[in-house]
Amino acid sequence: MTIVPTGTSGRPTTPPDQGVGPLLRAWREQRRVSQLELSLRAGSSARHISFVETGRSRPSEEMVLRLAEHLDVPVRERNALLLAAGYAPRYPETPLDDPAMAALREGMERLIQGYEPYPALVMNATYDVMAANRGIAMLLDGVPESLLVPPLNAMRLTLHPEGLAPRIQNLRAWRGHLLEQMERQVALHRSKPLRTLYEEVAGYPLPPGTPDAEPGEGPGAEASTYFALPMRIEHEGRVLSFISSVSTFNTPMDVTVSELAIETFLPADPATVKYLHSLIA
Incomplete structure (x- = not known):
């Protein structure tokens, strides 16, 4: 059978207007990872992770992607995190029939x-x-x-x-x-x-x-x-x-x-x- 495109919307499933901090906290809690454990994985500090999650600190684009990687965030949702942090999406969504x-x-x-x-x-x-x-x-x-x-x-x-x-x-x-x-x-x-x-x-x-x-x-x-x-x-x-x-x-x-x-x-x-x-x- 031939490859059949399904016409996905291309929109992130996580609303970006929540702010990147609450979204990252939600993913961390979903993965049952503590702030300390995440900071050790990402080469940061628990204090900085806390500041990011509460909105007291704006993470860099690199930090958003690093945290997303260590939280095993799906690629589609990584774009949503970047948008919420004020950055452009990193990953394209190319239709399969392109x-x-x-x-x-x-x-x-x-x-x-x-x-x-x-x-x-x-x-x-x-x-x-x-x-x-x-x-x-x-x-x-x-x-x-x-x-x-x-x-x-x-x-x-x-x-x-x-x-x-x-x-x-x-x-x-x-x-x-x-x-x-x-x-x-x-x-x-x-x-x-x-x-x-x-x-x-x-x-x-x-x-x-x-x-x-x-x-x-x-x-x-x-x-x-x-x-x-x-x-x-x-x-x-x-x-x-x-x-x-x-x-x-x-x-x-x-x-x-x-x-x-x-x-x-x-x-x-x-x-x-x-x-x-x-x-x-």
């Missing part, structure tokens, strides 16, 4: 196509699918057209009672894994759109007939067979098992790139490998 992104798009498409016949896709920060290979298209066989209207959303497709959910054999365990993953992302990014998506998909009812507990469900239940929790999904009368892996870009310098993730599904057993290769043979 000609400047051609090499990146081509590289991602080549990567996920080279992963075939195993499923792979590219997502943005709110799990909208930017690109997917034929392995993903195979899993989406039978999904209603109403759920396939662009932009596709990986969480909606997976957890909607008319999406993949009825075919996932260990739905309760896999659903719990996905919701926990989203909770961590919401806490990390403090993103309102991501929280809205989480509340939506967490509220989906389980498909009729979903058992209270799948056989062997529970902590450590998969350990005897798999090295990580698999997604076991039915496809044309067969149960396929996949282990999911998510990759992001190292030290991104663009907001768009910082929010991209490539998810690949590794076959978790020989039967799945054999079946997928039979489809291309």
Whole structure:
């Protein structure tokens, strides 16, 4: 599938009119870091950090970026901190369909196509699918057209009672894994759109007939067979098992790139490998 831009707003999710001090304090408290610990990490003093947070001292642009780095502030929100401190944003947000992104798009498409016949896709920060290979298209066989209207959303497709959910054999365990993953992302990014998506998909009812507990469900239940929790999904009368892996870009310098993730599904057993290769043979 071709890379599909989703038209992100380009606006920081943190309002800059709060002042940089309260914003930095909020991020520090979110990360559960003391002023002393942050000062040691950033090569400053607890007194200076306190002055910055209370507005008694205006941090330099370099100090804002240094504190943001040590607080693991997402790239989009680093721009918001700079704006609140009176500086210009440092990180551009280049649309994915911009000609400047051609090499990146081509590289991602080549990567996920080279992963075939195993499923792979590219997502943005709110799990909208930017690109997917034929392995993903195979899993989406039978999904209603109403759920396939662009932009596709990986969480909606997976957890909607008319999406993949009825075919996932260990739905309760896999659903719990996905919701926990989203909770961590919401806490990390403090993103309102991501929280809205989480509340939506967490509220989906389980498909009729979903058992209270799948056989062997529970902590450590998969350990005897798999090295990580698999997604076991039915496809044309067969149960396929996949282990999911998510990759992001190292030290991104663009907001768009910082929010991209490539998810690949590794076959978790020989039967799945054999079946997928039979489809291309």
